Amino acid sequence: MLQSMKLTVSPKWEEIEKARAKSTEFLKVQGLEDETVYTVTMVISELIENSIKYGTFDSPESKITICIEIGPQLLTVEVINPVNETSEYHLNRLDKTIQWIRGHQDPFEAYIERVKPVFKEYTANLLYDLNVYKSFFDELDAEYSSEPKHVRSYIQKTIIETEGRKFMRFLDNKLEELEQIVSGFTREEHECHGFYFRKQLWNIICCSPIMKRTNLKPRGYAGDSEMMRMIYLNQYQGESTFSKLMHKHPLEAVAAQAVRQRRKVIAQKLREMQNAPVTSSSQKLKALSVASGPAFELRDILSSPQDCGKYHFALLDQDSAALQEAALLVNRLERELGAKVSVDYLNASVRTVLARRELLKEWGQFDFVYSMGLFDYLTPPVATAVLTRLYSLVKPGGWMLVGNFHVSNPSKYYMAYWNDWVIYHRTEEEFLDLLKKIPSVQAYISFEETGSQMFLHVKKPARG
Secondary structure, rough: OEEEEEEOOOOOHHHHHHHHHHHHHHHHHHOOOOHHHHHHHHHHHHHHHHHHHHOOOEEEEEEEEEEEEOOOOOOEEEEOOOOHHHHHHHHHHHHHHHHHOOOOOOOHHHHHHHHHHHHHHHHHHEEEEEHHHHHHHHHHHHHHHOOOHHHHHHHHHHHHHHHHHHHHHHHHHHHHHHHHHHOOOHHHHHHHHHHHHHHHOOHOOOOOHHHHHHHOOOOOOOOOHHHHHHHHHOOOOOOOOOHHHHHHHHHOOHHHHHHHHHHHHHHHHHHHHHHHOOOOOOOOOEEEEOOOOOOOHHHHHOOOHHHHOOOEEEEEEEOHHHHHHHHHHHHHHHHHOOOOOOOEEEEEHHHHHHHHHHHHHOOOEEEEEEEEHHHHOOHHHHHHHHHHHHHEEEEEEEEEEEEEEEEEOOOOOHHHHHOOOOOOOOOHHHHOOOOOOOOOOEEEEEOOOOOOOEEEEEEEOOOO
C-alpha cells in the first residue's frame, strides 16, 4: 500500500529544519532504517535549499511543496516551487541529466562514470592515508585514556604539537595536489567530482565538527552563525585527537584567516568616519549591516561606554536565529560596558530588499551600509540589483562597504570539495562591474592581509 506525506512551507531558511523534522518523523513511522531516513531527509533539505535560492516567489501565497511517497519497492521525493519563464533552459538541462541517470541501475554509478580516473586514484589514496592517520591517533588516545584529566590534556597537547603538525602538513600537500587535478574543471565537473569526493570521505569529514556542519547545513545554508563562531574562535575542537586536528586544519586555511581579518575592516572604516571633519558629534552614526548574522563585529566596534553613544545599528538577516544571537551579544556588551546600545533587528531576506519598493520610506537612509559575506553567494545579475538597491539606502556623503572573495583565494577547492561550501569568486573588474547601474559612482577596492578577500568601498557624493 502506498504511503504518502504532503507538506507546504514558506520560502524561508528556518523552514528547512521544520520540513526535515516532519519528514524524519513520517519516515521513521513507516519503519525505514535510520541510514535511509538520514539520506532522504538530506536530499529533501538540499532540494528545499535550491527551491529557496532559485524559485520565484512573487507573493506571500507562493510556497514550496514537499511530497513523499513510499511504495513496496520505491521511495519518491518531490519538491515543487514556482519558477519564471527563464527557467525553461535549466529545466530542459535537468531533464536530460535525469534521463541520463536513469540509464544506470544505480544513480551513483552514473556519477562514477563521469569521474576522471586520476581523481578516483587521488581520492582512494587520500582515503587510505587518512584512515591510517586516524588509526594512529586513535591508538595513541587509547594508550593514555585511563590517565587523570590534566595528564590526558597535557599528553594530547604534546601529540598535537608534534605528530599533529606533521599531519597538518600532509593535508596541506594533499590540497595542493587536489588543486593541480581540478583547477581546469568546468562547473559541472566540479559538482560531479565534489559529490563523489564527499561520498567517499564522508566518515572522515564527519570527524571534523566544522566540516560536518558545513556539509549538513542544519540551518539550510553554509556560513551560518555557528560556523562563523567556530572560525572566529579558531580552536581545537572534537572528541578525539584526530577530530581536533580535522577541525583545526580548515580554520587555519587562508579563507578562514580572511574571515577573521574582515571584522577589523568594518571597525576601522567606522572609526575613520567618526574622525572625519564633516561628522556631526551630536548625532549617532547610522549603520546598516546586511546579512548581519550574529554581528560579531560589534565587539570590535564597541569597546567603551562612549562608543555605544556614537552609533545606531540596524542588523538585517533572513535567519531569525542569527538575529537572536546578535541580540544576546548586544545584551552582553551592554552589561560589560554599562551603556545602552542602539540597535534595530530586521528579519528580512535579499528578496525583501529587492521586492519592497518602500524600503527607503520604511528604513530611511544610513551613513554606512556594509555586507561582508552576502555577495559571495549572489549571481552577477542579483548582486548588481542588490548593490544598486543598497546604494539607494546610503545618505549623501555616506559610504557602502561590501566584501567578496577574490578568484585568487587559495582555499576555494578546499571549501568546495571538503566543505561543500561553494561561493562566487570575482576579479576586481567583475566586482567593480556590479556598480554599472549606478551613475557617477566613486569606488575603489582594497584587500585584507591575506589578499584573498577584497572590499568594495563606495562613496555617495554629498549634495550640492
